Amino acid sequence: MMRCALVKKIAPYILFLTAVYTSQSLASNRYYADNTLEPTHGFAWDWSVGASYYVEDTYLIGMSSYDDGVELDLNLAVSYNKFYLDIDHHQLSGGLIIGYSLIDKYDWGLDILATNVQAGLDEKGLKRYNGNKIEALVNIQPRNYDFDAGLRLSRRFDNSQISFEYLYDISGSHNGWVFNSFVSQIIPWRNWELRTGIGISAYSEKFTNYYFGINAQEATLKRAEYSTDTSSSVKFEIHGEYPLNRNWVFLTGWLSTWFSKEIENSPIIKQGYQHKVKVGVRYVF
């Protein structure tokens, strides 16, 4: 009872801090198979808060090749029969997925879903809420977080899963499409759970130009106008989770992303790749 009261009391602060202090690189939806376990039916939910130390070499111009800091993390997962809602990281600006399972038969799944794909950026880079202005990005117009809806087709195997998504922006930010494909695998090893995944994504011309193009108003002597075509990226990631006790989990992970030349050649991009490493803990209620 006392624990519930404490949780209710601190939850708004956690939400606020999470929204203020988190930053995100090019986001994607990474669906990991957990097909060896009997799924929960009916209503189920859990939530967690955590903190991680990260080191990042981001693709955005003006950012250090060794950017580090602490990220707070909030995750809420709710499911009711065929509906599911999953919120993590960016409570106010994305990081949310709403889904409904249309078909789930013979290890195949077809879902209708809505989610955020790309983090917004402005003169402060990706840290819109707590960063300082980046000289190389001064006078660029803000790029908003998107919110995309579409279909996901997935095929489950024992410990792995392959999924394809076609999503269309419904937030009005770029009004383009995004295609994601992702292969993921869970490898349980003693009390560890290791997850690996590799994904290929394609982004429409509208998406690419909205986030990485430079229009006439933004162009300067050092920043040329830039307009491009559809783009793509390849992602690889590996995570590890280990239970410290009934409520605390240790987390670690590596994410690498490589971008096609349409993104790499943008005047606001300094390199065609980015890497991020994280180590942290999470409290699961």
Next chain:
Amino acid sequence: MYFKWHCLLLLFFPLWAQAESEILTSLIAKPDTCVALREGRNCYTDVILTWQQPKIGNYCLRNATTKYIMQCWLKQRTGSFNYSFDSATSITFEIYDSNTSKVLSSAEVKLQWVYQNRQIKRRWRLF
């Protein structure tokens, strides 16, 4: 007065004797909890099972459910056993007298999980 002391002794002696017997007749599992990441998964930990008895005898340690005998000791009063716990459920161990088959003490290693929600559509995202 003498009668009163006698009564008090008679009253408390069984409790004292029982406590003494519990201390001497024991089976302790350390750690007594194994935490897996999610329900349904096997949990792994190294458990040390330590037992002691009030008198020297022949004793065996076994799984209380399967009755699988893990180790027996001849003419011993104490003993310990290193057990590699690998199970998706809690396990109770018991020490018994191998001459009489009487169970003398038991200890349980409980299983706990961090994530209770096993929704299949769950997204796992770290970044």
